Amino acid sequence: HLGRATARTLPVPLMNILNGGEHADNNVDMQEFMIAPAGADSFSEALRTGAEVFHTLESVLQDRDYSTAVGDEGGFAPDLGSNEEAVELILDAIEKAGYTAGSDVFVALDPAAAEMVEDEAYVFWKSDPDTERSSEDMVEYWAEWVDRYPILSIEDAMDEDDWDGWAMLTDAIGDEVQLVGDDLFVTNTKRLTRGVEEGCGNSILIKPNQIGTLTETLNAIETAHTHG
Template structure:
């Protein structure tokens, strides 16, 4: 049994978009302290847990949910992280608490117990998981679109460096991103940067932008060392009648599937995320069967980091976002279940990030194949890259 909880504090803080996110502090009776913050999505997927309607900045000590939580937790001990997280499960007494409050407290409790045990957060997470730890490769956002702005329908056009060391991956990411940034800026194409630090351009042509990335990789002599990835975010392209809007075209599921197959044939994709809405089950199954063994078809909105949604026949990889399910235990359950089914793991950021770098510790702890941080710009993204560099002291990247 762990030390009793002495106190909790939950507050509203700013996220990277100037919006509101939640942060929690938790202190054990022996003085061990932990904190956690929950990032937010621009538009959450429909299978995600609900979030709290964050109010004014600062302490939430007068909020009825927080008052009830504090009264319940003060002086109470738990046998494990799982027992603590069960408070926020479907059968728990605080199931109606938003996923962001649940996650902030889950992270804070985990960090406090890590400090009580003299462990790092990564090592504490390793102790909670049956998975082998290891360094992931970063997925680096180059161009953004969709709900993030710009004129392309796909949400992110990305690269994945596949070196043996995270340091080399990051150096290559900086090189490729910088070269493309210089190129498209010189052509007057850049209109700004998205929440995840991808460039927003004047182009509405997906192929033009994929070609820019592919040609830059080739010109830098990095073919085979850097691969292409994309996030379709198709749930946000749905029109409500089973069709999808891609650019100025309305496509049914079969037409969109043909569009995806052509892109897969023409480009050497390593990572292909959310090609269909989460209810378009047969389309998912067919595209996963069609894709080559080198292409990960990855479910984000499809699985929503929930073990109950995982079906290895629908995708070959899963995106893990802690605030979709709301607790560390729920996230680890999804990771373990997916890995047992032979699926690839990718830990992911959210659009509205905080300074919390726990996602990097999680990715290393579960031995994720990939980690999706965003483009190498802005402090909220750079903090995660820097944490990976720190964590790399003693861990090597898995083979591609």
């Protein structure tokens, strides 16, 4: 029903395989590191690809004597040398599983930036608690990541109330990656409409539990479709 009568395909699955932030008892600031097997020809093939990369990541971690304990959402949650190392481990696992990063499998992120805000500044509270970053700093940070890594999607890259920051980020990298508003839009048509008007994000995550009713959920979906 939600896909409408013409729906014939399933979406590319995003698989959360490495955890940090509030979802893991480790030193990684970003909440979710995901893989997106966007090069697969079918959903079943994408699912198989994701499973293979996930289990290969376990071997990669074991080879480096890293913990293979899992976080709150089932992804591995080792202590790492940096947030960047999380992406590099995933890229290593993609290659060792027999796939090519950037064509078969891409990286997707959910930093949960709202959890990093202290006194209106962004703080990597686990790895670098003494450094404050502005919205401009964060935009530059994410732009560097997108330039360096095969990133397909970033969810909640800025704080939910940092509308100016979201607009700057969308202007900087919105043509290159999917910028998903979860906490930003909370499946709310008013917040979504404001985001469209101000150029904040280019995608929305739909969660019926955020807004409370199916009617409001469907209204948010319709609003998103209307604005492309």
